[in-house]
Amino acid sequence: MSLYRDEGVVLRTHKLGEADRIITILTRRTGKVRAVAKGVRKTKSRFGARLEPFTHVDVQFHTGRSLDMVTQCETIRPYGEPLVSDYPRYTAGTAMLETADRLTLGEKEPALRQFLLLVGGLRTLVDGSHEPRLVLDAFFLRSLAVAGYAPALSECARCGAEAVRAFAIVAGGVVCGNCRPSGAAVPAAETIALMIALLRGDWEAADASEARNRVECSGLVAAYLQWHLEHGIRSLKHVERGVAPSEFR
Amino acid sequence: MYEGVVQNLIDELGLLPGVGPKSAQRIAFHLLSADPADVKRLAHALLEVKEKVRFCRVCGNVAAEEECRICRDQRRDPHVICVVEESKDVVAIEKTREFRGRYHVLGGAISPIDGVGPDDLRVRELMARLADGEVTELILATDPNLEGEATATYLARLVKPMGLKVTRLASGLPVGGDLEYADEVTLGRAFEGRRLLDV
Ligand SMILES: [Zn+2]
Ligand SMILES: [Zn+2]
Numbered sequence: 001m002s003l004y005r006d007e008g009v010v011l012r013t014h015k016l017g018e019a020d021r022i023i024t025i026l027t028r029r030t031g032k033v034r035a036v037a038k039g040v041r042k043t044k045s046r047f048g049a050r051l052e053p054f055t056h057v058d059v060q061f062h063t064g065r066s067l068d069m070v071t072q073c074e075t076i077r078p079y080g081e082p083l084v085s086d087y088p089r090y091t092a093g094t095a096m097l098e099t100a101d102r103l104t105l106g107e108k109e110p111a112l113r114q115f116l117l118l119v120g121g122l123r124t125l126v127d128g129s130h131e132p133r134l135v136l137d138a139f140f141l142r143s144l145a146v147a148g149y150a151p152a153l154s155e156c157a158r159c160g161a162e163a164v165r166a167f168a169i170v171a172g173g174v175v176c177g178n179c180r181p182s183g184a185a186v187p188a189a190e191t192i193a194l195m196i197a198l199l200r201g202d203w204e205a206a207d208a209s210e211a212r213n214r215v216e217c218s219g220l221v222a223a224y225l226q227w228h229l230e231h232g233i234r235s236l237k238h239v240e241r242g243v244a245p246s247e248f249r
Numbered sequence: 250m251y252e253g254v255v256q257n258l259i260d261e262l263g264l265l266p267g268v269g270p271k272s273a274q275r276i277a278f279h280l281l282s283a284d285p286a287d288v289k290r291l292a293h294a295l296l297e298v299k300e301k302v303r304f305c306r307v308c309g310n311v312a313a314e315e316e317c318r319i320c321r322d323q324r325r326d327p328h329v330i331c332v333v334e335e336s337k338d339v340v341a342i343e344k345t346r347e348f349r350g351r352y353h354v355l356g357g358a359i360s361p362i363d364g365v366g367p368d369d370l371r372v373r374e375l376m377a378r379l380a381d382g383e384v385t386e387l388i389l390a391t392d393p394n395l396e397g398e399a400t401a402t403y404l405a406r407l408v409k410p411m412g413l414k415v416t417r418l419a420s421g422l423p424v425g426g427d428l429e430y431a432d433e434v435t436l437g438r439a440f441e442g443r444r445l446l447d448v
Contacts, residue, residue: 012362018267041427049425052395053362084398087406094361235361 005060006030007076009118010053011101015041023051023070025059026100026118031109035061035068047073053097054080056119079122088240089125092132095235096121096139102229103147113146133214134206136239137221138198145199149228153196167192167220169227191216255281307378309354309371311336319343319352326350331388332375332404334358334397338428342390347440350388353378358396359403367403375404379411386414388443392428393418405446416443 008027016022019041024034040047050057050073060072083090100118104111121139125132144150151157152173156164164174168184174192175184191213197205198217209217226232251259255277263273280288304310305317312318319325319339329350333339339352355370378384389404391397405415418439428436 015266017269040425045425047425049394052425054395080395084395085402087399087403090399090402091361098362234364238359238361238366 002063003060003071004030004063005058006033007056007058008033008115009079009097009100009122010051010055010057011097012053013037013051019045021051022067024101025057026104026111026115027059028112028115029110031111032101032104032107033061033068034107035059035070036064037070037073049078049080050075052078052080054078054083054093054122056122079126082126083122089128089132091235091239092136093122093125095136095233095239096125098233098235099140099143099225102233103143114143117142117146130203130207131214133218133239134198134209137195137214137218138201138206140221140225141195141199142201144225144228147228150199151195151224153192153199164192169224185220187216187220188213191220195221304354308352309336309356309374310339310352324349327383329386329388330375330378330384331390333390334392334400334428338390338392341429341436342440345437345440347437348388350386355391355400358391358400360396367407370400372404372407376407379408379413384413386416389415389417389446390428394425394427397428401446415446417446418443 006027006029008025008030011024011026011032013024014022016036019039021037021040022034023037023040024032026032037047037051039045040051047070049055051070055078056076058074058076059070062069062071079093083093096118100114104114117139121135124130124138125135141151149172151167152171154164154174155162156176156179157168157171157173158175158179161176161178163176165177166175166180166184166186167173168175168181171179171181171184175181190210194206194209194213194217196202197209222233222236226236258280259270259273259277262268262276263270265273268276280291301313302311303313305312305315305320307316307320310317310319312320314321326349329348330353331342331348331350332353332355333342334355334357336354339354342348342352353371353375355372355375357365357370359365359367359370379387387404387408389401391400401417405417408415
């Protein structure tokens, strides 16, 4: 029997029995942890809303035989509260949580970079300075990079040639005219530039992008992400493009 | 593992909400030793509920007829609709005796991570009920947790062009809980203190 303490972001929760929940949480040091929170669904629960998805919490766990148990919990920052009153941001946020969950395969395998990306992504989403879909696509691209699946964006993914023409998911990014498989998408050069900006965190360039390039970028990033995960990200089809890009110029 | 039919029963019971493998086993062995007449009554009740109970064509609440008891009641205020996630929330609110309007049961809450979006709930039916302008106030009584709040946000935004008064239950209700666990006093107060929702 041992206690350990960590901070983490609650990714999702499942009902367990009458009043408990199983909490999936991505922690800074321990990696992904699944733990039981006793009595959390009762209105008098001492955990209250602290173990709801999106909440950045400081938690104490008790190591159990199959699942650990949450014994104490303090809120560091409740990202859910501001997100939930803005539907497009909320749906973008749920896609982030689901992706972080899916990209951290093993439980209790440290995933510090993914954790930092998630916290950074949620913070950016909440502060409202960029269009939610751009924040989401940046998060997707960087998460893929952390998982070792960064798409090639400036040189041909197959031969390294510099003159690229198309984007082929199966090839792992942009490809040149010679390496281009049939059926590869041919996005605008500005769309590839937007993907590069998002991957690098160049918000000035990303915020200045045109709406049609954002739409194209979102489509490519989503397809690329889903191809690298065994099955799709369920939240993705509910993500809204709620805000006109012009509001973020 | 037990003989086919017994294990079969345990497996079926284990699919019920809140019933773990241990409880399923306990219930199964209770049934095995129970009086056959008692078990028949239980089996009959299970079948009857599936045969006779349906969902109200107006509000989606469980009903014994085409329309539920509340929708048929002419004394209920037709100008106010209270939107809830589940039929059991109707029961919880009825117990407070605070509310004399009508209900709309969504059949759940928006939960993108579970693949549940607005189209999977009775949102279209709600919009149809609001179309003729008779309803002037919408009370959003979805659960005071993240999914319930997101559902309320979505609905408030959706009906905004209709110019209705849109309110949300006040949070005397602790956030994170299920509405059904709130006691009558708390739930009643939450009704009194409902607030305008402006998105
Ligand atoms: Zn090439
Ligand atoms: Zn009804």
